[in-house]
Amino acid sequence: MSSRILASIDIGTNTFRLLISDVHKENDQFIINELHSERVITRLGEGLSDNNLLKEEGIEGGIKTLKGFSRTISRYNVSGVSVIGTSALREAENKDIFIKRAKEEAGIDIEIVSEEEEAKLTAMGMTMDIPVPESSLLIDIGGGSTEFIFMNNGNIRKIKSLKLGVVYLTEKYLKNDPPATEELMIMNEYITKMLDSAMEFKNLITGDTIFIGTAGTITTLSAMLQGLDKHDHKKIHMSTISLDAVKKVYEEVSRISIKERAEIYPVLLDRRMDIIVSGVLILKTIMMGLGFDELMVSDYGLREGIIIDLYERIQECA
DSSP states (O other), rough: OOOOEEEEEEEEEEEEEEEEEEEEEEETTTEEEEEEEEEEOEEEEEETTSSSSSOOOHHHHHHHHHHHHHHHHHHHHHHEEEEEOOHHHHHHHHHHHHHHHHHHHHHHOOOEEEHHHHHHHHHHHSSSSSSSSSEEEEEEOOOSOEEEEETTTTTEEEEEEEOOOOOHHHHHHSSSOOOHHHHHHHHHHHHHHHGGGGGGGGGGGTTEEEEESSSSSHHHHHHHHHTOSSSOOHHTTEEEEEHHHHHHHHHHTTOOOOOHHHHHOOEEEEEEEETTHHHHHHHHHHHHHHOOOOOEEEEEOHHHHHHHHHHHHHHHHO
């Protein structure tokens, strides 16, 4: 099938991600040759848990980032752009302000997708170059929510989205630096209670089920465990993380200050110093609850899924 240069933007609660790629299909497998990749932590959803409103700072930072993305896209001969809004824009009562400004100031049209559609696109991207096992459970720990996708023989069998996001939990529960023991206990209780509804996945999981995770918490954790100073796709993608390592990192980062975390793990200097505690606790609780000792890391996810979906839609219309 023909090759096309396409761009995707994933507007997350914590991070905006841009991907520009030359895309084609070979033997029913998508080949995405990356031309430009960019991640900007905007904290669009910061404060959203207080009143369901996007803060002015988040809006301004988000629009500034989209303007930059738009300028970058204009330097490439793209034949299509797809921009997807997720948890923060689904929930924010003033999302129309952001969407209108994105169109007027950055020339960008945003489509807000449902939790189910987000999960499907994420799964499409995550498994792009991973030999899909007969049984797999995929998770995406985001800023506003966590998505669970169970796949069997390459087909999605079950999807669930829970309000377990790293920005949301950090704002709601972690008021002290370092966190108070009581704060961590209350946050842990909330996570455990929310995960009760995900325990239905236990009935689908077998001894052969592979556990695969994506998004900032998980890729950052991989970088931390490997002693990386910055994001390195080749070292992070398809790396593995043990439950013991997750437990050890949680015990460490939950007891020290934000500044100390960044001193020990320079990769956290991209403004993940404060939210890593809630992210690692979410992952630890999921792994313990569902009985997984190891996680495979995918550095691909929603933005790759967006590009694949865009490619297929353009091909259908061609």
